Amino acid sequence: QVQLVESGGGSVQAGDSLRLSCTTSGHPFRESAMGWLRAAPGKEREFVAWISVSGALTSYTDSVKGRFTISRDNVRDAVYLQMTSLKPEDTAVYYCARARRNGVRTTTPSNYDYWGQGTQVTVSS
Numbered sequence: 389q390v391q392l393v394e395s396g397g398g399s400v401q402a403g404d405s406l407r408l409s410c411t412t413s414g415h416p417f418r419e420s421a422m423g424w425l426r427a428a429p430g431k432e433r434e435f436v437a438w439i440s441v442s443g444a445l446t447s448y449t450d451s452v453k454g455r456f457t458i459s460r461d462n463v464r465d466a467v468y469l470q471m472t473s474l475k476p477e478d479t480a481v482y483y484c485a486r487a488r489r490n491g492v493r494t495t496t497p498s499n500y501d502y503w504g505q506g507t508q509v510t511v512s513s
Contacts, residue, residue, distance in 0.1 A: 390414040390502045392484045397507030400474055404511070408469040410484030410504055417465040421487040424458060424469045425497055426480035427506075433483065435495040437469060447493045451477070474511045481506040 396408040408424070423438040437458035438447045446458050457470040467484060485500035494500065 390486070392486065392502060392504035394482065394484050394504040394507040397482060397509045399510040399512065402475055402511055402513050404474050405470070405472045406474065406509060408471065408482055408484075408507060408509075410467045410469075412465050412467070412484075412486070415486065415502070418462045419490070421490045421492075421494060422458075422460060422467045423485050423487055423494055423500055424467075424482060425485055425500065426478075426482045426509075428477075428480040431480075433497045435497065436482070438487065438494050439467065441490050445493075447495070449495070471509070474509075476511050476513045479509060479511050481508050 391413045392410055394410045421440050424436040425433050426436050427433040435449050439458045439460050443460045455473045460467045483506045484504040486502040487494040488499050488501045
């Protein structure tokens with residue numbers, strides 16, 4: 389049974405930083421590309437960041453480039469999202485998810501097959 393569990397969300401002020409963590413189990417983490425996606429209030433889920441199996445390749449949506457960093461630990465079976473210079477528009481539920489395919493930059497939410505329950509990030513101005 390594949391499980392993904394996010395943590396690290398919270399309520400912060402604009403300009404602050406947060407680090408999200410996602411621990412996984414029940415699947416070969418070291419063989420899976422991973423991603424972070426988010427759902428703002430009243431909006432559909434959108435891509436935030438993707439990381440390849442080895443961690444050597446990453447990709448970000450334009451609005452977070454230079455502010456967010458995705459990383460992974462293939463020993464701890466975990467993936468992280470370091471978020472800096474947070475803005476009110478970053479307010480959303482953030483999800484960790486496993487990509488259906490490796491070796492392909494995955495930005496479409498439907499191309500992720502397993503998801504965590506999400507962690508709330510609220511940024512106030």
